[in-house]
Amino acid sequence: MLRKFKEYFQKMTTGGNQRRQRVLAIQNHIVKVGEVNYYVSRALITDVPEMLAIERAVYAGQTPWDENAFKTELRRQSGRFYIVMRHEDRLVAFCGCVFDDRRQDAHITNIAVHPDVQGQGLGHFMMQVMMKRARKLHYQTVTLEVRYSNTIAQQLYRDLGFEKTGIKKRYYFGDHEDAIDMTYRIPVATDD
Structure with a gap:
């Protein structure tokens, strides 16, 4: 047990933490999903009202997460990775994940796609983004x-x-x- 703690501590205080930050970084960019271009970026506090609007649209007027829950997650940043997707400056989808080095698990905390664009591959795209990052961190699992x-x-x-x-x-x-x-369960990686 002490050996595992020492390995974890060394990973967090040396290059492991920098590598993790690189893996969980995202450049704002355009992606094509199907035949449509979407703007992908890291979620910001200013996106929360639109994220809540998507939840209301998806969950019949309800918001499983309230404004404070989203803001708390976005402020934490360490180990948190939230992305949003926009089409013509309208937020249409988002996904959040907690990356837990100790458990070697990436846990999807929230994913929602506006009903107007469901079934067009956005959920699949966002899940692949999270799964790819978990693989690059050599995690064992992605859960939800x-x-x-x-x-x-x-x-x-x-x-x-x-x-x-x-x-x-x-x-x-x-x-x-x-x-x-x-x-x-993430297959054992042979390279980055």
Whole structure:
């Protein structure tokens, strides 16, 4: 146990932390998903009102995360990586992830795509961004929870290689719907 702690401490105080910062950096850029160009950037505090609007559109007027939850996550930065996607200056999708060096796990905390553009590959694109970064950090897993009723999202995750690993009863605040735990086991990397 002490050996693992020493390895972790050394990784965090030397080049490991700098490497992690490089992997979790993102340059604002344009990507083509399908036939449409989207502007991808790191999420900022100023994006929170639009992120909440997407949640309301996706969850029938509800916001599973409130303004303070988003702001707290975006302020933390260390180990947090949130991206947004815009089309014609309108925020249409976002995804957040916590990168945990200790557990060697990237946990998807939140992902939402506005109903107007669902089914066009944005969720798939954002998940691949997070999975690629976890792979570059030599993590073992990417994990998430998904609503039991959200079969479309479950299919997306299965298509990406996730497997059901458990159920959290009455997990979601408000309606107390069950959550399905899903895990993607990252193949051992041979190079960066």
